[in-house]
Amino acid sequence: MSEIVEQTQLPPSGPEVNVNQEEKTVSPWVDVWRRFRKNKAALFGAVLVSFFILLAILADLIAPYGFKETALENKHLPPSSDHWFGTDEFGRDIFSRVVYGARISLWVGFISVAGSVIVGSSLGIIAGYYGRWVDTIISRLFDILLAFPSILLAIAVVAMLGPSLQNALIAIAIINVPTFGRLVRSKVLTVKEEEYITAAKAIGMKDSRILLHHVLPNSLAPIIVQGTLAIATAIIEAAALGFLGMGAQPPTPEWGKMLADSKDFIMQAPWTVFFPGIAIMLTVLGFNLMGDGLRDALDPRMRN
Amino acid sequence: MTETLLKVENLKKFFPIHGGLFGRQVGEVKAVDDISFYIKKGETLGLVGESGCGKSTTGRMLLRLLEPTQGTIEFDGQDLTKLSKEEMRKMRKEIQMVFQDPFASLNPRHTVEKILEEPLIVHGVKSKEERKKRVRELLETVGLSNWHAKRYPHQFSGGQRQRIGIARALAVHPKLIVADEPVSALDVSIQAQVLNLLQDLQKEFGLTYLFIAHDLGVVRHISDRVGVMYLGQMMELADSEALYDSPKHPYTEALLSAVPIPDVHVKKERIVLKGDVPSPANPPTGCPFHLRCPKVMGNCASVRPVFKEVEPGHYAACHLYDEQM
Numbered sequence: 278m279s280e281i282v283e284q285t286q287l288p289p290s291g292p293e294v295n296v297n298q299e300e301k302t303v304s305p306w307v308d309v310w311r312r313f314r315k316n317k318a319a320l321f322g323a324v325l326v327s328f329f330i331l332l333a334i335l336a337d338l339i340a341p342y343g344f345k346e347t348a349l350e351n352k353h354l355p356p357s358s359d360h361w362f363g364t365d366e367f368g369r370d371i372f373s374r375v376v377y378g379a380r381i382s383l384w385v386g387f388i389s390v391a392g393s394v395i396v397g398s399s400l401g402i403i404a405g406y407y408g409r410w411v412d413t414i415i416s417r418l419f420d421i422l423l424a425f426p427s428i429l430l431a432i433a434v435v436a437m438l439g440p441s442l443q444n445a446l447i448a449i450a451i452i453n454v455p456t457f458g459r460l461v462r463s464k465v466l467t468v469k470e471e472e473y474i475t476a477a478k479a480i481g482m483k484d485s486r487i488l489l490h491h492v493l494p495n496s497l498a499p500i501i502v503q504g505t506l507a508i509a510t511a512i513i514e515a516a517a518l519g520f521l522g523m524g525a526q527p528p529t530p531e532w533g534k535m536l537a538d539s540k541d542f543i544m545q546a547p548w549t550v551f552f553p554g555i556a557i558m559l560t561v562l563g564f565n566l567m568g569d570g571l572r573d574a575l576d577p578r579m580r581n
Numbered sequence: 582m583t584e585t586l587l588k589v590e591n592l593k594k595f596f597p598i599h600g601g602l603f604g605r606q607v608g609e610v611k612a613v614d615d616i617s618f619y620i621k622k623g624e625t626l627g628l629v630g631e632s633g634c635g636k637s638t639t640g641r642m643l644l645r646l647l648e649p650t651q652g653t654i655e656f657d658g659q660d661l662t663k664l665s666k667e668e669m670r671k672m673r674k675e676i677q678m679v680f681q682d683p684f685a686s687l688n689p690r691h692t693v694e695k696i697l698e699e700p701l702i703v704h705g706v707k708s709k710e711e712r713k714k715r716v717r718e719l720l721e722t723v724g725l726s727n728w729h730a731k732r733y734p735h736q737f738s739g740g741q742r743q744r745i746g747i748a749r750a751l752a753v754h755p756k757l758i759v760a761d762e763p764v765s766a767l768d769v770s771i772q773a774q775v776l777n778l779l780q781d782l783q784k785e786f787g788l789t790y791l792f793i794a795h796d797l798g799v800v801r802h803i804s805d806r807v808g809v810m811y812l813g814q815m816m817e818l819a820d821s822e823a824l825y826d827s828p829k830h831p832y833t834e835a836l837l838s839a840v841p842i843p844d845v846h847v848k849k850e851r852i853v854l855k856g857d858v859p860s861p862a863n864p865p866t867g868c869p870f871h872l873r874c875p876k877v878m879g880n881c882a883s884v885r886p887v888f889k890e891v892e893p894g895h896y897a898a899c900h901l902y903d904e905q906m
Binding site: 472 | 671677688699749
């Protein structure tokens, strides 16, 4: 195949040169987007995620009531035109609280994952690229962190730092560090054996430049996929910590906390549990679908 | 006589073999075992040998992509093995490399422009316009067009990619280019184009090449002098004409007899070697070739032959040329 291409393209000043020039150059990322777009489920996930992001950004405009506006006389009202999702035991509007809750859940998801991505990938890159004792130390550190069940570790961290949303976020970031670290390390181990890395060294590049310009960009795909999926897990974990009373504190409209507060009234006022629950489910579903779609779009074996 | 650009003396590379429960060193692979050679300014030294004979290892040691176990590499009067890591990094401006696999040696996420620009950035060409201009120049030099710059490596054929690899090596005006099997991965029709490009560039820029290959025909075509390696050792080194017309070492003879001649009427004697190449982890004593050599003599198994000049400019390591006693 290459032979034919070669013969038609090689004379650089041939008349067909201009025809070739029109051919569009496709960056690898544009290619990824094309493949992603074809995947309906992933697109649906992306729409869900964008929807919740919009909710979070525009919460002040969308929510008809404030998230801590209590009105005890309106306690446990079922969904109506005034209160779309009904009210909770303090008469607060659940729709407004769910909308503001998007802000909290997404914030926790993004920030905690960003934290673990930054710390985890840096450690993973260093471990993978330098190997030897550096690798041994960092890898054993990951092993220790992974030896704890993640939610227990998160609870332990929160117990040390004190229950608050911010500490829950830190805890979630910590428990995700080894996941990213290992992922990046294994990817770097394969990338660093590539000949273009040797070529980069041969050119006389510094290690720092090789890591940032060659190793990292070529290790990015699994980080993006895992990052998207990890946001979903982080949201669930934040909700779980909230449910256990170790995350967001009242009156913060955190979805998990809302579930916990309403669980005693599940028979009388099921909407108090239903709507925050469905919000968690849809966000997590959105991120998972999007993550799976990204994985397929970024997987080089799927390329044609 | 022209100046010597590179002088390699007693170069060795032993890779340790770790084994057992505690990863102790249980042996070593003698990838390159005591070789010496020199390259004059502006010439091409070909290095041939079978797979695993240490040619690529030698090439990589010249840039210190692999650290030599022993020996000196004198480049332009400076011993590269004594340079610090940082000094060596800067020195790589002078010695560049062209790789065997044009598909693997270009970063798939970078455009050609970025690939060619990078050596310039690394070696301190600050102005962006200057770099862009140089990239255009380079593309032209290797027979590609300006509009190729915005493309990614996967949009090129093998031959074109190898041209990009060559352009990258040229970017910083090196004196020496180590070409590690630069045409082995290419179709035969493309091989000739790339070889001619390399020769043209040599004339134009006064480049010096260390040309590593296993294809004897290719090496003959491009090299002024040729070294033959076997099992990590240099067996013979001479002007290409001399080496191909009157090989001194029995191994070279056997190797040359294996080259097919495209003429049905020529009958030639084919020297078929017995056995396989021994493992470099456990090389034979004495001459590494003695187990398979058709002309093996008494002391071949015990004494390693010295690599010496047997005719003016013609070096060989073989007991056949020992002084008669």
